[in-house]
Amino acid sequence: MTKERPWSKLGQCDAALRWLERYYCLQGTQFHQFKPHTGEVLPGYPRDLRDYFIPCPGRGHGHGNASWGGAGDRCSGQPFHAITSDDSGRIYAFRGGLSFRLDSWKDGWHAWPQAHSWPGLQGDVDAAFSWDKRMYLIQGSQVFIYLSGRGGHQQVEGYPRALQEELGIPKADAAFTCPGSTELYVITGDSMRRVDLTQSPRRADEPQPLPHDGVDGAMCTADGIYLLRGGSYHLYKDVAELLAARSPAAPHSITADLFHCAQ
Incomplete structure (x- = not known):
């Protein structure tokens, strides 16, 4: 019928x-x-x-377009403002009002305007992390939460909310959770604070010094903790190694290693 x-x-x-x-x-x-x-x-x-x-020359989500400039080109070397990995292993990176998604190395990276994938989200993302099948995207003093499914990302009703109210922190330059963990680590400037996500209300521990004076983004996977700054990333085995470091780990190329761009 x-x-x-x-x-x-x-x-x-x-x-x-x-x-x-x-x-x-x-x-x-x-x-x-x-x-x-x-x-x-x-x-x-x-x-x-x-x-x-x-597929028109110079246009399209894989190549960027005139309005995106170099921000839409994964190989441009422009810094990312945030990066994270979800429960399924997909990696998301954010810059210039765009979000990049990596489903698998075979499938490759895809760039889209943020509002296409994240309804209601406008402007740059300062930090991002995934926990309990939800994606947390931080902008300034606010946090958005999205549920992911076959129909895309759906904004949780009642958000955005104040970051201080939701996570017990005033701002974040970067944030990450490691697979299977309930602990959130928030980086601001040259220090990092831990938040137990199972607590209510949530409170942040005292800040711990880092071997970096600032980072653009952070992500934790089974391979370790990635701290992004400019066109490079620094890899640490775990939180203990990161906090024990007296100087930054060796830099590696984001475009070469994460985006598989020709050097």
């Missing part, structure tokens, strides 16, 4: 498609993402097909 639904807000589509559990209406060289039951268009649309679905 076929049911007709009026999509008055969407208008007439030249073509329509479903991709990655999202629904799109194509109109000329532009497209909208919409809700199939209501026809409601999501914020941030229309967008240009040539930046997403059509």
